[in-house]
Amino acid sequence: MAAISNSIAFLGPLGTYTHEAALFFAERLGIEDPDLVACASFDEVFDCVDRGRTAYGVVGKENSLEGPVTATLDNFAFRSGAVILGEKVVDIHHCLVLHPDAQRADITTVASHPQGLAQCRRFLNENLPGVATIAVASTAESARIAAADPSVAGIANALAAQLHGAKVARTDIEDHLGNQTSFALIGRPGSAPQLTGPRTKTSLALFLQVDRAGSLSMILSEFSYAGINLSMIQSRPTKQQLGDYMFFLEFFGNVNDPAVTTCLNCLRMKLREVKVLGCYPVE
Structure with missing residues (x-):
C-alpha cells in the first residue's frame, strides 16, 4: 500500500x-x-x-x-x-508541569523520562528535595499524568503541557543551558529532495573488511587528504562478535563534490561497505 x-x-x-x-x-x-x-x-x-x-x-x-x-x-x-x-x-527546554489546580505543596512525586529527570537533577534537589521520582516512557507522558493527578508533577516541554491540559509552573528548569x-x-531511498538549506551534510556508515591495527587511522587519513573536516564520528559494535566495530561519520559536504567522490571511492576499495545514509540540506 x-x-x-x-x-x-x-x-x-x-x-x-x-x-x-x-x-x-x-x-x-x-x-x-x-x-x-x-x-x-x-x-x-x-x-x-x-x-x-x-x-x-x-x-x-x-x-x-x-x-x-x-x-x-x-x-x-x-x-x-x-x-x-x-x-x-x-x-x-524542560518545564515543571502540574495539574491545573495543583500547588507546589501538593507534589509528592515527580514523573518524567529518565533523561528528563537526569537533566533537571539540580533543580529537583534544590526545589523539591525528598520528593520521589518515577520514570515514564516520555516527557509528554509525564505531562499527561500530571494533568490527571494533582500530586504528580511532570517534566516536559510547554507543547506537551498545552496538549494534555497541564499548567506550566516553572520554565527552563534544565541544569545545563545549550x-x-x-x-x-x-x-525511503530514491525520495526526491524536498528541503533546501545553505549547507549540505553527508552521513555515512563504514564497515571494515577485518579488524586490524590502523584501520581507523586509514579511514581518517582519506578524509584528511581530501580536506574534509568531520563533524561527528561514532563507533558501534557490529553485533557479530565482541570487539568488532563499525563507524558512523558526518561531514559538511556533498557526495557529488569531486573531493568527496574521490574520498568515498578510495574508502570503497579498502572497506567492506561504505553506506551513504543521506546527503541533505541543513540550516
Missing part, C-alpha cells in the same frame, strides 16, 4: 520533542495538514517508513548532553534502508 504523501511517523505521544520536530518538518515540506502517526519507539518509526505506511519519519540523532541516539544508529546500520532527507536541531537534540527526517 502506497504511503500517504503527507504522513509522518514520530516518537509519540503528542507533545514529545520528536513531535515538535515533526511539526517543523511538515511546515518545511509545505504540508498544511500532516497525518502524524505516533509510534512507541524509533524502531517503529523506521518500520513505518520501510514498509510504506508513512512517507516520512522523524527520529532523534544526537543529544548535546547524552550523545548519539544508539537506536537510530543501529537502525541505519543494520535494519533499515531509510535515508536522511533533512535535519533539525531543537533546543531542549541542551539540544538533532532530529532527522527520513524517507
Whole structure:
C-alpha cells in the first residue's frame, strides 16, 4: 500500500520533542495538514517508513548532553534502508508541569523520562528535595499524568503541557543551558529532495573488511587528504562478535563534490561497505 504523501511517523505521544520536530518538518515540506502517526519507539518509526505506511519519519540523532541516539544508529546500520532527507536541531527546554489546580505543596512525586529527570537533577534537589521520582516512557507522558493527578508533577516541554491540559509552573528548569537534540527526517531511498538549506551534510556508515591495527587511522587519513573536516564520528559494535566495530561519520559536504567522490571511492576499495545514509540540506 502506497504511503500517504503527507504522513509522518514520530516518537509519540503528542507533545514529545520528536513531535515538535515533526511539526517543523511538515511546515518545511509545505504540508498544511500532516497525518502524524505516533509510534512507541524509533524502531517503529523506521518500520513505518520501510514498509510504506508513512512517507516520512522523524527520529532523534544526537543529544548535546547524552550523545548519539544508539537506536537510530543501529537502525541505519543494520535494519533499515531509510535515508536522511533533512535535519533539525531543537533546543531542549524542560518545564515543571502540574495539574491545573495543583500547588507546589501538593507534589509528592515527580514523573518524567529518565533523561528528563537526569537533566533537571539540580533543580529537583534544590526545589523539591525528598520528593520521589518515577520514570515514564516520555516527557509528554509525564505531562499527561500530571494533568490527571494533582500530586504528580511532570517534566516536559510547554507543547506537551498545552496538549494534555497541564499548567506550566516553572520554565527552563534544565541544569545545563545549550541542551539540544538533532532530529532527522527520513524517507525511503530514491525520495526526491524536498528541503533546501545553505549547507549540505553527508552521513555515512563504514564497515571494515577485518579488524586490524590502523584501520581507523586509514579511514581518517582519506578524509584528511581530501580536506574534509568531520563533524561527528561514532563507533558501534557490529553485533557479530565482541570487539568488532563499525563507524558512523558526518561531514559538511556533498557526495557529488569531486573531493568527496574521490574520498568515498578510495574508502570503497579498502572497506567492506561504505553506506551513504543521506546527503541533505541543513540550516
